[in-house]
Every structure is written in C-alpha cells, then in structure tokens.
Amino acid sequence: MDLDALYQEIILDHYKNPHHAGLRDPFEAEVHHVNPTCGDEVTLRVHLSGAGADAVVEDVSYDAEGCSISQAAASVMTDLVIGRSLTDALAVHESFLTLMQGRGGVEPDEDVLEDAIAFAGVAKFPARVKCALLSWMAWKDATARIVAGETAVPTETEETR
Amino acid sequence: MTVETVHLPGLLDGLDVIRDDFPILSRTLADGHPLVYLDSANTSQKPQVVIDAMVDHLERHNANVARAMHQLGAESTAGFEGGRDKVAAFLNAPSREEVIFTKNASEAINLVANTLAWARGPLQVGEGDEVLVTEMEHHSNIVPWQLLTERTGARLRWFGITDDGLLDLSDIDELINERTKVVSLTWVSNMLGTVNPVAEIARRAHEVGAVVLLDAAQAVPQMPVDVQASGADFVVFTGHKVTGPTGIGVLWGRREVLEQLPPFLGGGEMIATVSMERSTYAGIPHRFEAGTPPIVEAVGLGAAVDYLAAIGMHNVRAHEEAITRYALEGLATVSGLTVLGPQQAEQRGGAISFEIEGIHPHDVSQVLDSRGIAVRAGHHCAKPAHKRFGVQSSTRMSSYLYTTPGEIDALVDGLEYTKKYFRAG
Ligand SMILES: Cc1ncc(COP(=O)(O)O)c(C=O)c1O
Numbered sequence: 014m015d016l017d018a019l020y021q022e023i024i025l026d027h028y029k030n031p032h033h034a035g036l037r038d039p040f041e042a043e044v045h046h047v048n049p050t051c052g053d054e055v056t057l058r059v060h061l062s063g064a065g066a067d068a069v070v071e072d073v074s075y076d077a078e079g080c081s082i083s084q085a086a087a088s089v090m091t092d093l094v095i096g097r098s099l100t101d102a103l104a105v106h107e108s109f110l111t112l113m114q115g116r117g118g119v120e121p122d123e124d125v126l127e128d129a130i131a132f133a134g135v136a137k138f139p140a141r142v143k144c145a146l147l148s149w150m151a152w153k154d155a156t157a158r159i160v161a162g163e164t165a166v167p168t169e170t171e172e173t174r
Numbered sequence: 175m176t177v178e179t180v181h182l183p184g185l186l187d188g189l190d191v192i193r194d195d196f197p198i199l200s201r202t203l204a205d206g207h208p209l210v211y212l213d214s215a216n217t218s219q220k221p222q223v224v225i226d227a228m229v230d231h232l233e234r235h236n237a238n239v240a241r242a243m244h245q246l247g248a249e250s251t252a253g254f255e256g257g258r259d260k261v262a263a264f265l266n267a268p269s270r271e272e273v274i275f276t277k278n279a280s281e282a283i284n285l286v287a288n289t290l291a292w293a294r295g296p297l298q299v300g301e302g303d304e305v306l307v308t309e310m311e312h313h314s315n316i317v318p319w320q321l322l323t324e325r326t327g328a329r330l331r332w333f334g335i336t337d338d339g340l341l342d343l344s345d346i347d348e349l350i351n352e353r354t355k356v357v358s359l360t361w362v363s364n365m366l367g368t369v370n371p372v373a374e375i376a377r378r379a380h381e382v383g384a385v386v387l388l389d390a391a392q393a394v395p396q397m398p399v400d401v402q403a404s405g406a407d408f409v410v411f412t413g414h415k416v417t418g419p420t421g422i423g424v425l426w427g428r429r430e431v432l433e434q435l436p437p438f439l440g441g442g443e444m445i446a447t448v449s450m451e452r453s454t455y456a457g458i459p460h461r462f463e464a465g466t467p468p469i470v471e472a473v474g475l476g477a478a479v480d481y482l483a484a485i486g487m488h489n490v491r492a493h494e495e496a497i498t499r500y501a502l503e504g505l506a507t508v509s510g511l512t513v514l515g516p517q518q519a520e521q522r523g524g525a526i527s528f529e530i531e532g533i534h535p536h537d538v539s540q541v542l543d544s545r546g547i548a549v550r551a552g553h554h555c556a557k558p559a560h561k562r563f564g565v566q567s568s569t570r571m572s573s574y575l576y577t578t579p580g581e582i583d584a585l586v587d588g589l590e591y592t593k594k595y596f597r598a599g
C-alpha cells in the first residue's frame with residue numbers, strides 16, 4: 014500500500030498551511046456539510062457576482078475540521094474556483110469529481126486541476142474519497158442555492174455521501 | 175503474529191491455540207504485513223466453530239422454522255431454538271422465553287422504546303414522564319429515546335461524564351425522580367471504555383418505579399454477564415461483537431415486564447390467530463419476532479456463546495484487563511498522545527480511544543492500516559461523548575480474547591512511525 018501516493022507533498026503542504034481559510038463576508042449562501050461516518054465537518058460560504066453566464070466566483074471561505082485529505086481538499090478547491098467564472102469553476106468541479114470516482118483509473122488533466130492532481134492517489138482509497146469531496150460538495154450545494162435564488166441563512170446540515 | 179513478546183499475568187493460557195481458532199488472524203494484508211486486528215469493539219472476528227456451525231446448518235439442515243412441518247423444518251427449528259437455549263444459559267436468564275432475537279442491539283433498543291410508547295398501564299411513557307440516559311451512550315442508545323420522547327411529549331435527560339471519563343452521578347437524586355419511567359445506559363462504554371456501576375443505578379431506578387435497560391453491546395463480549403444479578407429489566411447485546419455473526423441481536427427482558435408490552439412489528443409467527451378484523455398475539459418470545467427470524471445467525475450465535483463459555487468469561491475478562499493495562503502503558507510512552515477515559519485497566523473494557531496532537535485520527539488509522547494494523551477512527555457513534563471532551567473524533571484500538579502483547583507493541587511502533595510520517599511531535 015503506497016502511503017506516499019495518498020499523502021502527496023502538495024496535500025500535506027495545503028494541510029499545514031491552508032489557503033483562504035476562515036469565514037468571510039460578503040456571501041450569498043452558507044452551508045454546513047458533515048461526513049456522517051467520520052464526523053468531518055465544513056461550514057462554507059460562497060460569494061458570487063453577476064448572474065447567468067456572467068456569474069463569477071468572487072470568494073469561497075470556510076471553516077473546516079477534519080483529516081489532512083479533507084482539509085487540503087478545501088484549500089486546493091478555493092485556489093481553483095476563486096476568481097473563475099462560475100461556468101469554468103463548475104467544469105473544474107466536474108473534472109475533480111470524475112477523478113475521485115475513477116477508482117484510480119482516470120488520468121488527471123493538470124491544466125484543469127492544477128494542485129488537485131495530487132488527489133489522484135486518493136481515488137485508490139475508497140474510504141477517503143468522501144474526505145476529498147466534502148468541501149467540493151459543500152461548494153456545489155452553496156452555489157446551487159444562490160443560483161436557485163435562496164437567501165443567505167445558515168442552512169441545515171447536509172450529509173456528503 | 176503468534177509470538178508472545180512478554181508474558182503478562184492474566185493473559186489467556188494457550189493464546190496461540192486460541193488464535194488458531196480464528197482463521198482470519200493468519201491473513202496477511204498488502205505488502206505482506208500480518209493482520210493486527212485491533213477493532214474488535216467494532217466487530218469481533220469469528221472462530222472456526224461458528225463458521226462451521228453456520229455452514230453445516232446451511233448445507234444440511236436448512237428450512238424455515240416452526241411453520242415447516244417436515245424433517246428439515248424440525249431440524250432447523252431445533253437449531254434455531256437451540257441458539258436461544260445457549261444464549262439464555264450464557265446470560266443466566268431464568269427462562270429461555272425471555273430471550274428475544276432481533277436484528278442487532280439497535281433494533282432491540284428500538285423494540286423497547288417503541289413498545290413503551292404503545293404500552294397501556296404503568297409502563298406507558300407519556301407526556302411529562304422522563305427518560306434518563308447518559309452522555310456516554312452509543313447513538314443506538316440515544317436516538318431511539320429521542321424519538322420516543324419527541325413522539326410522546328416525555329422529557330429526555332442524561333447523566334454527564336466526569337473529567338476522568340466516569341459517569342457523573344453527583345446529580346443522581348435529581349435525575350432519578352418520581353417522573354423517571356426509563357433509565358437506559360451502557361454497561362461498558364464503546365468509546366471511553368468505562369465500566370459503569372449498573373447494579374447500583376438499577377437499584378436507584380427501581381426505587382422510583384422506573385424500568386432499566388442496559389446496553390450490554392460491549393459488556394457481553396468482555397465480562398461475565400448475569401442478567402439476574404445485573405438488576406436490570408432489559409439487557410441488550412449484538413451477535414457480531416461476541417464472535418458471532420452479524421444480523422442477530424438479543425433482547426433479554428424480565429418476563430413480567432415483557433408480558434406487559436404490546437407487539438413491536440406485526441407479521442408471521444408473532445400471532446396466536448388472525449382474522450380480517452383483528453388478531454391475537456403469541457406469547458413471549460415469539461410475540462416480538464415477526465417474520466422469518468435470523469435462523470442460521472441464531473445457530474452461529476449459539477456456537478459463539480458456547481465457545482466463549484468454554485474459555486470462560488472470567489478468563490476473557492482477565493485477559494482483556496491484562497492487555498488493556500499493557501496497552502495503556504505502551505500508549506503512555508508515545509509523546510503527544512492522550513488517552514480519553516479512565517486511566518486504570520480495572521475500570522475499563524478493552525476499548526481505548528486516544529488523540530495524537532497534530533494528527534487527525536483518519537490519518538493515524540490510514541498509516542496504521544498501511545502496516546496491517548486495523549483500528550477505528552472517527553466518532554465511534556458516540557458524538558456527544560466526544561464533544562464532552564472537546565474533540566471531534568478519536569482513534570480507537572480495541573482488543574479481544576485473541577489479542578497478543580506483540581500486537582500492542584506493533585501498534586505503539588506504528589504510532590511512532592505515524593508521528594514521524596507527519597513530522598509531528
Ligand atoms: C455500546 C454499543 N451499543 C450499541 C451498539 C450497536 O450495535 P449494533 O450496531 O450491532 O446494533 C454498539 C456497536 O456498534 C455499541 O458499541
């Protein structure tokens with residue numbers, strides 16, 4: 014079992030020095046997601062500007078508690094989506110999801126995923142895939158709520174399954 | 175891992191022979207690491223006699239029970255009911271009819287919680303009544319009572335936990351009062367390992383007329399359990415933690431109490447007679463066993479408790495205490511490691527939860543797993559107990575009658591390696 018394939022340097026670096034951590038204003042949606050099996054949690058806020066095809070991810074801020082994989086995933090995600098058009102960010106999300114659900118058989122595209130290619134090894138550890146996806150799912154959920162026109166009240170806890 | 179590195183007083187005689195009874199223990203895992211199974215509080219491994227008893231039943235005696243009138247039906251019924259006899263003997267139950275088979279411990283607790291809401295008469299839990307649990311319960315002994323109290327307008331209360339990981343009984347006079355209808359608590363905590371003074375609490379509960387349920391999911395595997403001496407009205411446990419199969423649990427209840435409870439699930443086997451207008455119900459235990467029961471699982475569970483009885487539960491307990499003491503000593507040598515719960519082996523069962531500064535339990539268990547060491551990481555279905563100690567999750571090692579001191583050494587080495595891997599401490 015190749016531990017180093019799972020714990021890439023990039024992941025450990027993001028774990029020790031997470032980017033964009035902490036909760037910030039302004040935001041249009043805040044969600045709280047938990048991984049029910051292990052208790053990892055993330056509270057995550059999304060701030061979008063513009064609408065429709067012009068929507069841009071202005072900020073993603075979060076407060077996460079969990080293992081190195083889930084913490085690093087949150088950090089890497091914010092690097093990837095902040096400042097992007099929503100359309101592009103959703104495409105990155107899709108690409109990351111495909112990588113994670115590929116059981117190690119998907120070749121990651123570094124141009125799209127940048128630091129997130131370090132998670133390719135995680136896909137071979139089925140028990141850890143949910144850790145890597147926790148904050149990505151929270152981001153998707155918060156974004157969907159904004160697009161659906163819901164207001165920025167802290168929402169019910171969702172399970173990431 | 176059959177070599178005993180040290181001999182500890184209390185260790186089971188012939189530990190090598192016992193380990194040979196469990197085929198899985200000779201497995202090697204990825205990279206040729208021998209299995210070091212320290213997750214028995216989650217589920218125990220199964221000895222060959224249990225596996226054989228179940229295979230034999232399926233190969234030679236399989237049929238439905240009770241309702242099948244042919245020879246195989248009689249054999250299958252004998253196997254299934256034989257499981258009940260063995261469990262009754264193992265628990266020192268006054269009568270085999272007081273032993274009810276369920277799906278697991280969780281279902282057994284739900285059975286009691288639901289039927290207490292539906293009961294009419296003194297057992298009924300209703301508005302203004304109180305149900306008392308503790309902060310150290312497994313979710314299985316919290317959520318059913320939350321559902322009961324939410325649905326009936328009763329109030330849920332709980333004992334807290336002291337800093338040492340013991341039940342905080344300082345407010346017992348207030349918590350056990352004339353409104354208390356049910357006291358439900360764990361005998362041995364699956365997270366803190368704490369062994370609770372259940373007989374004393376049961377005595378206090380009975381003074382106010384409450385019924386007492388003991389969640390013995392971690393006690394029955396670990397120590398001699400005599401349901402009569404426990405002082406409880408209900409004792410529940412789950413088959414898969416006592417070297418038996420999954421899919422079967424046990425509710426023992428005092429006859430006088432069980433007979434006052436209405437049915438739980440309706441279906442075949444639990445009736446006396448059925449017409450389209452109404453039905454009358456079978457007596458205990460069948461009243462609470464609707465539908466085709468876990469037949470081969472009961473056969474396996476019977477073999478499991480016989481196996482444990484032959485080794486002797488006093489001996490199992492002594493072994494667990496010796497291993498736990500050795501593990502507490504070993505863990506104390508790992509800097510940055512904090513054990514949650516009582517620090518004395520005599521006060522605990524064979525589960526030890528701990529934290530390591532700067533390393534998340536998931537990551538600890540991942541690195542240990544890469545060395546063949548299986549532990550549990552997470553909240554162990556005891557979120558409130560974790561919250562009480564200000565932690566979100568922990569790593570838990572749990573031993574059983576087949577655990578060797580050498581495996582504890584492997585764990586301690588693995589933890590040192592983990593710290594190096596993450597450059598912590
Ligand atoms: C103390 C305690 N109670 C209840 C349970 C629930 O057992 P089961 O999941 O088999 O119903 C467990 C085991 O997970 C436990 O440790």
